Amino acid sequence: MKATIAVLPGDGIGPEVVAKSVELLSAIAENYGHEFTFVEGLIGGIAIDETGDPLPAETVAICEAADAILLGAVGGPKWSDPTATVQPERGLLGLRQHFGLFANLRPVKTYPALLEHAPLRAELLQDVDILFVRELVSGIYFGERQEQGDGDSSYDTMAYSRSEVEQVANVAFRAAQGRRKKLCSVDKANVLATMRLWRRTVVDVHDEYEDVELEHLLVDAATMHLLTRPSSFDVIVAGNMFGDILSDEASVLAGSLGMLPSASLRADKFGLYEPVHGSAPDIAGQGKANPIGMFLSAAMLLRYSLQLEGEASAIEAAIDATLDAGLRTADIVSSGQASVSTDEFAVTVIQNL
Numbered sequence: 001m002k003a004t005i006a007v008l009p010g011d012g013i014g015p016e017v018v019a020k021s022v023e024l025l026s027a028i029a030e031n032y033g034h035e036f037t038f039v040e041g042l043i044g045g046i047a048i049d050e051t052g053d054p055l056p057a058e059t060v061a062i063c064e065a066a067d068a069i070l071l072g073a074v075g076g077p078k079w080s081d082p083t084a085t086v087q088p089e090r091g092l093l094g095l096r097q098h099f100g101l102f103a104n105l106r107p108v109k110t111y112p113a114l115l116e117h118a119p120l121r122a123e124l125l126q127d128v129d130i131l132f133v134r135e136l137v138s139g140i141y142f143g144e145r146q147e148q149g150d151g152d153s154s155y156d157t158m159a160y161s162r163s164e165v166e167q168v169a170n171v172a173f174r175a176a177q178g179r180r181k182k183l184c185s186v187d188k189a190n191v192l193a194t195m196r197l198w199r200r201t202v203v204d205v206h207d208e209y210e211d212v213e214l215e216h217l218l219v220d221a222a223t224m225h226l227l228t229r230p231s232s233f234d235v236i237v238a239g240n241m242f243g244d245i246l247s248d249e250a251s252v253l254a255g256s257l258g259m260l261p262s263a264s265l266r267a268d269k270f271g272l273y274e275p276v277h278g279s280a281p282d283i284a285g286q287g288k289a290n291p292i293g294m295f296l297s298a299a300m301l302l303r304y305s306l307q308l309e310g311e312a313s314a315i316e317a318a319i320d321a322t323l324d325a326g327l328r329t330a331d332i333v334s335s336g337q338a339s340v341s342t343d344e345f346a347v348t349v350i351q352n353l
């Protein structure tokens with residue numbers, strides 16, 4: 001098949017892991033007889049430096065002409081002055097909003113090869129396989145806000161409409177139907193009005209998915225249950241900010257934030273694929289980055305935007321084989337001593353395809 005992929009490396013370790021993913025996808029294209037065209041664009045801090053805008057119109061145009069977007073990471077200390085009028089993160093948030101990518105899928109699973117590295121007891125981590133579905137284009141991230149300006153107060157507002165909750169709940173219920181048929185909805189219905197709407201709506205949507213077992217957890221309790229009984233969860237659905245926080249917490253289960261991929265989707269096949277980890281400026285340019293989160297994001301791109309399930313599974317199997325062979329970047333080894341660089345790890349995955 002022919003496909004055009006918009007490639008947005010961004011900042012920090014983004015360019016390193018994105019470059020390796022383009023090599024990975026090119027190898028897939030060669031092995032399976034596909035033709036992928038990669039078109040690169042600016043986003044985040046580097047886009048601010050070069051154009052003054054974290055999401056230049058040219059980047060939006062490149063993405064609009066593509067079948068899917070592959071993104072590295074945005075942000076870094078160079079642009080984190082709180083008084084700055086524009087942040088690199090605005091580029092990413094703008095992209096999610098522009099394309100209406102309301103459903104953010106973040107799978108988290110444990111790898112037998114990494115269990116001994118995990119900070120939690122290995123027995124707790126057996127068979128952990130969770131899919132987070134995070135609402136991505138509404139909630140407190142996109143509510144009315146007042147920047148501090150020169151005053152002494154500011155605010156952000158959290159608003160949800162019934163239809164916004166319905167569409168993300170539908171994605172979550174459908175995902176659960178294809179998995180172990182359990183959905184946990186996370187809210188703060190004991191305090192927040194928006195979260196009471198959230199819970200009522202999820203209960204109503206549940207009527208259409210009676211084969212799925214539904215559980216509700218308040219977000220504070222959810223943070224604890226996630227660590228005390230992680231293997232009991234199947235799909236977890238949450239609003240924008242709670243989903244952001246819980247998915248970072250859940251990375252501890254996988255051993256490292258560097259392991260986690262994500263897909264941001266809307267109702268059609270178009271999507272944005274990025275690792276959950278950020279730009280990690282402290283290790284940028286040193287060949288230390290773990291490429292797994294980015295590689296698994298590329299696999300999700302093949303699966304969800306291009307319907308290439310076999311090719312996606314091939315990438316996942318090649319990563320498993322590389323871990324089973326003992327190759328480790330520093331973030332997934334207890335001693336903190338990497339056995340290989342980003343490049344070496346990536347080359348081995350590509351050989352294992």
Ligand code: IPM
Nearest residue numbers: 074075089092093244276278
């Ligand atoms: C994430 C990140 C982003 C978010 C930032 C970089 C804007 O933390 O994708 O989880 O908060 O959504």
Ligand code: MG
Nearest residue numbers: 244245248276
């Ligand atoms: Mg986050």
